[in-house]
Amino acid sequence: MKQFMLISLLSVCLLATSCKTIDIIVNPTHKILLHDINRLSKNSILVKFKNGSKMVVTKFNETYLEEASLLLQDSKYIMKNNIKFLEIRMTNTGGSIFIMTMIIDIIKDLKDHGVHITTVCESVVASAAVSIFELGDVRIMSPNGWIMMHPAQGINRNYINESTLKMLENIEDLYASIISLRSKLSKEEVLSFLRSPNSNDMYWFNAKECLELGLIDKIDLILEY
Numbered sequence: 279m280k281q282f283m284l285i286s287l288l289s290v291c292l293l294a295t296s297c298k299t300i301d302i303i304v305n306p307t308h309k310i311l312l313h314d315i316n317r318l319s320k321n322s323i324l325v326k327f328k329n330g331s332k333m334v335v336t337k338f339n340e341t342y343l344e345e346a347s348l349l350l351q352d353s354k355y356i357m358k359n360n361i362k363f364l365e366i367r368m369t370n371t372g373g374s375i376f377i378m379t380m381i382i383d384i385i386k387d388l389k390d391h392g393v394h395i396t397t398v399c400e401s402v403v404a405s406a407a408v409s410i411f412e413l414g415d416v417r418i419m420s421p422n423g424w425i426m427m428h429p430a431q432g433i434n435r436n437y438i439n440e441s442t443l444k445m446l447e448n449i450e451d452l453y454a455s456i457i458s459l460r461s462k463l464s465k466e467e468v469l470s471f472l473r474s475p476n477s478n479d480m481y482w483f484n485a486k487e488c489l490e491l492g493l494i495d496k497i498d499l500i501l502e503y
Contacts, residue, residue, distance in 0.1 A: 314326040318334065318351075318352060318355060319348050319351060319352065320348075321336050321337045321338075321345065321348050322334055322335065322336040322337070322348065322352050323335050324361075331362070331363065332359070332361045332362075332363070333361065333363035333364065333365060334352055334355070334356055334361055334363070334364050334365070335364075335365045335367065336348070336349065336352055336364070336365070336366055336367070337367050337368075338366055338367065338368045338369075338370050338407070338410070339368075339369055339370060340370060340371070340372075340373050342373050342374065342377055343374075343377055345377075345381075346377050346380050346381050346384070349381060349384050349385075350384055352364075353384050353387065353388050356388060356393060357388070357391055357393075361393070362392060362393055362394055363393070363394050363396075364388060364393050364394070364395045364396070365395075365396045365397075365398065366395065366396070366397045366398065366410075366411075366414065367398045367400055368397060368398060368399055368400060368403050368407060368410075368411055369399075369400045369401045369402060369403075370402070370403050370404065370407035370410075370411075371402060371404045371405060371407070372404050372405025372406040372407050372408075373405070373406050373407070374406065375406055375430065375449050377406075378406035378407075378409060378410065378449075378453075379449065379452065381410050382409060382410065382413065382452070382456070385410065385413045386413070389413070389415070394415050394416075395413065395414050395415050395416075396414055396415065396416045396417075396418065397410070397411045397412075397413065397414030397416070397417050397418070398417075398418045398419075398420075399411060399417075399418070399419040399420065399423040399424075399425070399494070400420055400423070401420060401422070401423055401424070402423065402424045402425075402426065403423070403424075403425050403426075404424070404425065404426035404427075404428075405426065405427070405428060406453075408425055408426075408427055408453075408457065409452070409453045409456045409457060411425070412456050412457050412460045412461070412493070413456065413460075416495050416496070417460075417493070417494045417495050417496075418494065418495065418496050418497075418498050419485045419488055419489075419494045419496075419497055419498075420485070420497070420498070420499065421485055421497055421498075421499065422484075422485065423484075423485050423488070423497075424482055424483065424484055424485075425482070425483045425488055425493055426480055426481065426482050426483070427457075427468065427471040427472065427480075427481045428471065428472075428474075428477075428478075428479060428480045428481065429471070429472055429473060429474050429476075429477045429479060430446060430450070430472065430477075431477065433446060434477075435473075450469060450472045450473065451469075453468070453472065454468035454469045454472065457493070460492065460493070461491050461492040461493045462490075462491050462492040463491055463492075463493070485497045
């Protein structure tokens with residue numbers, strides 16, 4: 279069975295011949311014995327713990343329709359089975375802004391149903407993926423991880439009609455609101471990244487800068503279990 283990786287808030291991964299121990303995300307001081315792992319889809323696994331708790335772990339490599347569809351399937355499974363923990367592991371350079379909004383809606387719905395979500399940046403989270411990453415109740419980044427924001431690609435503000443501009447600004451506003459709500463960056467600062475006159479501009483933040491700006495909650499190693 280393909281090995282998957284989890285991360286704990288205390289960076290603990292104790293290996294033994296009979297059992298393995300990790301920290302449950304919402305309560306990092308309470309160690310819970312791993313009981314079993316089952317595959318849900320090609321991107322997701324279900325982790326069962328000795329105390330009865332369950333957590334879905336899913337991989338996001340791109341914000342494209344397939345992954346959005348898989349997350350939608352996972353979300354239905356999570357709510358049907360009353361699972362309270364979801365971990366989204368990301369090495370993601372972005373994708374369609376419309377798929378981004380779809381994933382945002384799915385994640386917000388899960389949170390409204392009491393699901394605790396941890397997002398993990400394994401190496402890079404960029405573009406549309408940043409707003410998804412920032413929705414995590416706990417946001418973790420590897421020591422050499424990066425976040426990148428930039429203006430929308432493929433759209434020239436000087437050559438689009440009023441309706442298209444309104445759509446773009448609405449999505450930019452959603453993106454900036456999510457990030458400013460969870461960080462020390464103001465909404466205006468985020469919008470300045472998105473509306474730079476040079477569409478090739480990229481704004482990069484390493485792990486230390488992300489921590490200082492409140493874009494993440496913790497820098498931690500990705501540990502295999």
